[in-house]
Amino acid sequence: MLGNFAYCNPTKLYFGDESLKYLSEELPKYGENVVLVYGGGSVKKNGIYDEVMEILKANSRNVAEIAGVMPNPTLEKLYEGIEVARKHKVDLILAVGGGSVCDYAKAVSVSVHCDEDPWEKYYLKFEEPDCGIVPVGCVLTMAGTGSEMNAGAVITNREAKLKIGHVFADEMIMPRFSILNPKYTLTLPHYQMVSGIYDIFNHICEQYFSGEDDNTSDYISEGLMRSVIHSGRIANKDPQNYEARSNLMWTATWALNTLVAKGKSTDWMVHMLGQAVGAHTDATHGMTLSAVSLPYYRYIMPYGLSKFVRFAENVWGVDAAGKTDEQVAEEGLAAMENWMNELGLVMNITELGADEGMLEGIADSTLILDGGYKVPEHDDIVMIFRNSL
Numbered sequence: 001m002l003g004n005f006a007y008c009n010p011t012k013l014y015f016g017d018e019s020l021k022y023l024s025e026e027l028p029k030y031g032e033n034v035v036l037v038y039g040g041g042s043v044k045k046n047g048i049y050d051e052v053m054e055i056l057k058a059n060s061r062n063v064a065e066i067a068g069v070m071p072n073p074t075l076e077k078l079y080e081g082i083e084v085a086r087k088h089k090v091d092l093i094l095a096v097g098g099g100s101v102c103d104y105a106k107a108v109s110v111s112v113h114c115d116e117d118p119w120e121k122y123y124l125k126f127e128e129p130d131c132g133i134v135p136v137g138c139v140l141t142m143a144g145t146g147s148e149m150n151a152g153a154v155i156t157n158r159e160a161k162l163k164i165g166h167v168f169a170d171e172m173i174m175p176r177f178s179i180l181n182p183k184y185t186l187t188l189p190h191y192q193m194v195s196g197i198y199d200i201f202n203h204i205c206e207q208y209f210s211g212e213d214d215n216t217s218d219y220i221s222e223g224l225m226r227s228v229i230h231s232g233r234i235a236n237k238d239p240q241n242y243e244a245r246s247n248l249m250w251t252a253t254w255a256l257n258t259l260v261a262k263g264k265s266t267d268w269m270v271h272m273l274g275q276a277v278g279a280h281t282d283a284t285h286g287m288t289l290s291a292v293s294l295p296y297y298r299y300i301m302p303y304g305l306s307k308f309v310r311f312a313e314n315v316w317g318v319d320a321a322g323k324t325d326e327q328v329a330e331e332g333l334a335a336m337e338n339w340m341n342e343l344g345l346v347m348n349i350t351e352l353g354a355d356e357g358m359l360e361g362i363a364d365s366t367l368i369l370d371g372g373y374k375v376p377e378h379d380d381i382v383m384i385f386r387n388s389l
């Protein structure tokens, strides 16, 4: 570990199939005006909404609702929610849903008392809030993003064709508490489940494929990746397997709650590529990542060869005896590709609605970061997208 860092994660987690009962312990810590945020209706169909409402009523909360938060929440929807929260004099924002709902709740939380335009301030200038932050609590219904224990909030500006995530530095923007009941994820459609599985895996990759130093974080990451591969296989064949779904929910949290990035550099280019695809197609987040991953990793592999060799051996169990480093590294990526195909992930951007004519525009929407083994130029980005068609 060569880096200097501070580590603080204030989110209190309640995990397991009885975890919702702890909502009653959390509610009295905040004022009575609660804004309940949820998505397009899954929580009404599977009964989670009723369970949460019952607890809110039993605690005499004064509840306003923001319903219909869409996957990849939009700026327009954010403006709408800010008005609801202001009118209700909100004391606590309770997000009940997946990453989109949790991210959205955080974006509302830093905007309610902000006099400036939140898109301009938080998503174009990447400034931190200098106003009061409304506390957020989450009841998570989908495993993948890690939003339940981080300070990230991704918002899509459809008009500008930009999907931007701000990972706030202030840990008070992390949810104050999150309730993680793996049972709640059992009603997810298969497509969303595997998309979440790949999102978890890729979050770990993004933080692993960077830097040359010997770093404890990388060893933790290898363990987490092996757990995701193992439980992902079980869940894919048997989606109602509680043990596998529970492991996936827990690895999702640890894959992106800042721990495995500590003391090292990180890449995040697959997410930048995926977010640009998402901005143009509104495709499911995890699938945008799976569609661009292999062309990106095959592009970057020669510049970080030793890490790809380590990935092949430690994560995929590739036997390196008698092989060149390039062969071992490629075997690792081939094993990953097989696993991705086994899960039924989307492996190209054509399936997500992109075509040759859109590549320049998607490349223009891609933020270029410099933490990876090579900083791609615009033409490299276009080539990676072309190889993803």
Ligand code: NZQ
Pocket (backbone or CB within 6 Å): 038, 039, 040, 041, 042, 043, 046, 069, 070, 071, 072, 073, 097, 098, 099, 100, 101, 103, 141, 142, 143, 144, 145, 146, 147, 150, 151, 152, 153, 154, 165, 184, 185, 186, 187, 188, 189, 192, 196, 199, 256, 271, 285, 286
């Ligand atoms: O809207 P409803 O009806 O609730 O349906 C949702 C939605 O259609 C459905 N769903 C969720 N839980 C369900 C369920 N359906 C049945 N049963 C359940 N238990 O699943 C669909 C997808 O939900 P969504 O919240 O969009 O998925 P996810 O958790 O993947 O979140 C994606 C968003 O998070 C951002 C993404 O960019 C995207 O906007 N991310 C946030 C990150 C962070 N905060 O750190 C990092 C990630 O890399 C990611 O960028």
Ligand code: ZN
Pocket (backbone or CB within 6 Å): 145, 199, 203, 271, 285
């Ligand atoms: Zn992600």
